[in-house]
Amino acid sequence: MKFMLMMHAPKAGWTDAGIGTWPPADIQAHIAFMMRFYDELKQSGELVDAQGLAGPEEARVVRADAGGAPVVTDGPFAEAKEFLAGFWIIDVESTAQAYAIAARASAAPGKGATPLNMPIEVRQVMSAPPQE
Amino acid sequence: MQSRRHCWRPACSGRDGLPASPRGWLIHVAARRLTDEIRAEIARRRREAVVMLEMTPEAAPPPDAVVPADQDDTLNLLVMCCHPALTRPSAIALTLRAVGGLSTAEIARAFLVPEPTMAQRISRAKASIKASGIPLSRPSPVKLNDRLDAVLHVLYLIFNEGYTATGGATLQRTDLSAVHAEAARAEDTDWPQILALYGVLERIADNPMVTLNRVVAQSMVHGAAAGLKALAPLDVAGRLAGHHRLHAVRAHLLERAGDRAAAATQYRVAAGKTPSLPEQRYLLTRAAVVDTLRS
Secondary structure: OEEEEEEEEEOOOOOOOHHHHOOHHHHHHHHHHHHHHHHHHHHOOOEEEEEEOOOHHHOEEEEEOOOOOEEEEEOOOOOOOEEEEEEEEEEOOOHHHHHHHHHHHHOOEOHHHOEOOOOEEEEEOOOOOOOO | OHHHHHHHHHHOOOOOOOOOOHHHHHHHHHHHHHHHHHHHHHHHHHHHHHHHOOOOHHHOOOOOOOOOOOOOHHHHHHHHHOOOOOOHHHHHHHHHHHOOOOOHHHHHHHHOOOHHHHHHHHHHHHHHHHHHOOOOOOOOHHHHHHHHHHHHHHHHHHHHHHHHOOOHHHHHOOOOOHHHHHOOOHHHOOHHHHHHHHHHHHHHOOOHHHHHHHHHHHHHHHOHHHHHHHHHHHHHOOOOOOOHHHHHHHHHHHHHHOOHHHHHHHHHHHHHHOOOHHHHHHHHHHHHHHHHHHO
């Protein structure tokens, strides 16, 4: 079963708040954790994909105009309180396993090396019916 | 650099009687030895190029032929790879493969695409060049001039990619800045010469990255304050305004100039704008380090 695990971050002052305010050692510890987590998922064969996304200021919204050409405007995050910072796509045997992996991501270390216990959104990736 | 160190050893072996000018003799012998090695390397590359680009063998000289010093096949290959029919990404990939000697897997990793995708891209690029019927020979001055813009652009894209990519050690091999490569340590870099080279390059290739790199060289020669002053007009208008590298360079210069508060802010702005995850992590860490130094 495939699941997408999504990490959201507070929009307000993304670089002034959160990771932007931690001491260098804590930033390094967080990065090291994320890299180790990625490797562990790769080793266990559960990783499909994992990516960080560009910051909210770099987001754009595209709509097609009458002729099908792209009309580009600023991202949708002006009024939003949060934005999608990154995601993992995992392939696991059960929902319980998806929740267990999400809990590991949630416990990533933050300031003072204490676990962040941040909320991780978990949604199943829809799949085609099994081949007969 | 390694080639040069290697060549000193045989030249220093014991001899009967001292030459009139031992230093001159040492330099002369080492230079001859280095030239021989370079010629052998060029011949080897030419053989590899024939195979790599699937060209007809009659285009290449016999394996043991002495290639005249003014025919640098690396340059020919580079000019060929920067073919106008290729898109810049394809030209870069082909250049890294044919000139840089990277494997397809390494190039795919650098571009964060699957290996089969990169293999296809390089195959298509090779096919385009083969279809163009251009032989592996020194390009005419007219042709060289046409391609110069493309060559410089590809070199700078490679240089800047190598500077920020995760696969640092691999991509350092394609660092075509010969002056940088001559320095045994970063502190020994001949910055005045680099500044002069960038000055020339800016006149040939109108590229905002060249301008930014020239400002960096300027700051290394004339100081951080001079660099910051040179940066100011780049922000106002043009292709660099709001670019993450502009903020990153400004941040480094502010830090060197001692304005740590402004430096931290600029590092964070750059971190928010860069599309490179390793670069973002570096910039955030740098901001935090600067903050630590302030308190």
